[in-house]
Amino acid sequence: MIQQNLILILIFLPFLGAIAASTLSVNAHNAAAWLSGAVLVGGLIVMAALYPAIEEGRVLRSVLTWIPSLRLNLSFRIDGFAWLFVTLVLGIGLLVVLYARYYLSKSDPVPRFYCFLLAFTGAMVGMLVSGNIIMLVVFWELTSVISFLLIGYWYHNPAARDGARMALIVTATGGICLLAAMLILGQIVGSYDLDRVLASGEVIRAHPLYLTVLALFLIGAFTKSAQFPFHFWLPNAMAAPTPVSAFLHSATMVKAGVFLLVRFSPALGGSEAWFFAVTGTGMVTLIVGAVFALFRHDLKGLLAYSTISHLGLITALAGIGSTGAIVAAIFHIANHAVFKASLFMAAGIIDHESGTRDMRRLSGLMRLMPVTGTLAIVAAAAMAGVPLLNGFLSKEMFFAEAASWHNGSWLDDALPYLATFASIFAVAYSLRFIMTVFFGPPPTDLPKMPHEPSPWMRRPVELLVLICLLVGILPGTTLGPVLNMAARSVLGPETPYFSIAVWHGFNTPMIMSLIALVLGAVLYFVFAARISEGPEGPPLLHRIRAQRIFERMLLSLSWKWPRVLHRLFGTERLQPQLRLIVLLSFAAGAATLWGGITFLQKTGLPAFDPAFALMWVVGGVCAIGAAWQAKYHRFASLALLGGAGVITCLTFTWFSAPDLAVTQLLVEVVTTVLLLLGLRWLPKRREEIVGDKLAPARIRRAWDLVIAGASGIGIAGIAYVMMSRPLVPGIGDWFLKNAYHEGGGTNVVNVILVDFRAFDTFGEISVLAIVGITVYALLRRFRPGAESAGLPEQQLGEEAEALKDYLVVPSVIMQWMFPVMIVMSAYLFFRGHDLPGGGFSAGVTLAIALLLQYLASTVRWVESHIVILPIRWMGLGLLISCGTGIGAWLFGYPFLTAHARYLDLPLIGKVPAATALLFDIGVYALVVGATVLMLIAIAHQSLRSARLRAQDEAPAEKEVA
């Protein structure tokens, strides 16, 4: 149990630390570093506590149930390999934090840096210990996203932005491929559980989709691990701060890819395709990286290509897949992390102290910074594979694997030669790093005079170099047991113990090493001068820049082609788009129903009633008239629209839907007033619009009429077919049966709204609130069109005088009706649960009551007599509804569970008292607030434009004076 909890702590601690770090002050350099250090030390303590169990060869698991009904769990597992990797990540992370404390300048905002660093650690650890392959991909993508943020930390620098974007695009694309691969794998195996997948190697390899899975999987792993031809993002990511490079490109980000290759080698490996694809790519990358590294003038550029090369080496080993190769791969993962982190840090120190990373300008630094120089030389020697250092051992193992016989293919035969060739270049670039930077004449052309850094900045490097030496001299006692533990967890418990010794005798790998050392030194000393004078990159090849190809592709994909497609197929005009939508819906409807419709005549339909038909003759005429007049006679059209609305409302009454009728009628009133208010701001339309009577416009109208007619007939047909079929018993019956017993109300529609489906209603009133606020916000900066800015002509001249008091009698009635309408609103509200009414209709009634006051007198008069704060009403309404919902939690029920009972009040008698009523109060307040807010916001525009007019006229008068 304690181990499960420790694993969960391990996962969540970095993320919690990241949140905590993000809240620190911008200048809290020490606090942020201490916090991050503490988090990472905490992680390492957890790892130490887990070690005894891991050492026994056990796999520790921890499962958090997440959505049990879908069998979705968060499952984590730690075995020896994951343990080694997590420890590596946390350890290097800790050193990077210490280093970054002294590397980052005072002006860099630290919370962001440490927050991202910790979040990245969390994502990486999550990826390493995921027990579910989908979750693994989620964490995998998380590392891509956070590495984007880390690489782009200095976002004011364009190179950092471009590098970050390129890294994200390349690795995230790979991540999508990986997700596809994992989904197919899950389908093949029948489970997304990592253990099940790893145990099903036979099934996977025999499956017809094996090659597809393999290709997708390898694209994911290769993009992340910067394998050729996806390697180009890594050198560009060097624009990141050096601690980030040291972390991402030694132990974490790029190692995720090789981790995955090693982890999945039992499931996907062992086939010829795997060998050729993985080993082949690895060898190409190994050679390309090593050759390019030699020709880079930038220190971090050299290290970046060297990283690519070493990743190629690990990939090649994973491709070979024998026991020795897997042990060597794991060994080299650890060794490379150690020496490359120290080298990045050393390069950062040189950059920090001298102001440049250009090897053509650096020289003779040994005299100025002897300690850092010595450390860097040892680390570089480890990179070159010099005996008695850790890099030598894993490289020897690689040579041994390359030289031994595996499957006799041409690639297998060529391996030793390719390995030696790459190794010659590795020796040469390591020598170049040492010789140009630390030896030679004293530097002359540096931005500042370098000296030893502060001792604590050097400590991480010292520790890492010490590890290089310890592992290199005493491999069997230091890393040996952990390495074997890791290898056993990948290859199975029967794996024989693999002893690592410093001296294996004078054998083939030793000869290969010696050849590489000698020829590498010769290569460097012969060509040193020419390399430093040449361009950045090998002769001839430097002209082919993968980066430029990538950028050209990006430009085409994200800019040129979409523009072409848009020009060919797109339109910015609304009419064709709407026409297309209507046609598509019509086609979709026709296609699904074609041949499937049969007319059934059911009995017991309401008998034909001529009054109803006559009513709809009026309704139909109103609708067609509204459509006919909407262009030139808006007011008439609005009146006719209202007519159609009233007939709709009557239809609801006719067919037993009193709630709908009430709501429809009230909403109809508000909508009409709203549209009337809007009419004021539309252009006058007294003359014919140009071209309205010409042939193209006529054809358009006729064509649209055909489409509209066809759609109308279609909808009418579907409605008729549906109505003439007997009703299939549905959940409506359940609502009818249970409304009173469960919801405590007899009006089933209202009970559904405020009790059974209250969550939907809650969403709906939120929408209403959003719309109200949006309307208000949109109108705050409203400027009317030039021709509607002035007073309307009805308010000008003699006519205005004559019409001044035309509303006197109605306005008195409206003012007198105000209290009556408030009572009416309350009545509608309280009877809502049992009889037609409810929060919606009551709210709209109150809004109409307020609206009538605005109509009866001027805005100023109303607002000096009644204080209306619509936004408060809305806020209160939302709070009440949400509060009622949360109240259910107090009693241990889910959100918005309602409780209903009847209270016996003296004198009044039985009164329904459901919590749904409280919810309905919220609905009521919100509807009042939102409706009034919208209406007032539009109505106020007249006032505002009067004010604006006054402001415009004032300066004009001054000028005249």
Added chain:
Amino acid sequence: MEIVLSTAIGILAASGIWLLMRPRTFQVIVGLCLLSYAVNLFIFSMGRLTVGAPPIMPKDGFVNPTAYADPLPQALVLTAIVISFATTALFLVVMIASRGMTGTDHVDGQEREQ
């Protein structure tokens, strides 16, 4: 009855759709209102037509569901009425704001090139 109502739905929908494809914003807004009547009636009619039996229950005794109108489409349409009011208001404001900014009431914000 159902033939009358379905014809009515068809007429409302056809008028609404025709207006939806017109060039002036006011036409579109009237079209949306008409279309929302049609859609509301359509959804409502999916509960079939019942005369004189609103879904108001007695307080006790056996409840025979077939004797009442289907409450579910009614609840859906009630929500739809309120939401269509909200969208109409929003569209109206966008319409007058766009009219203020572009100086025209054409849906594209500029008159059609002749």
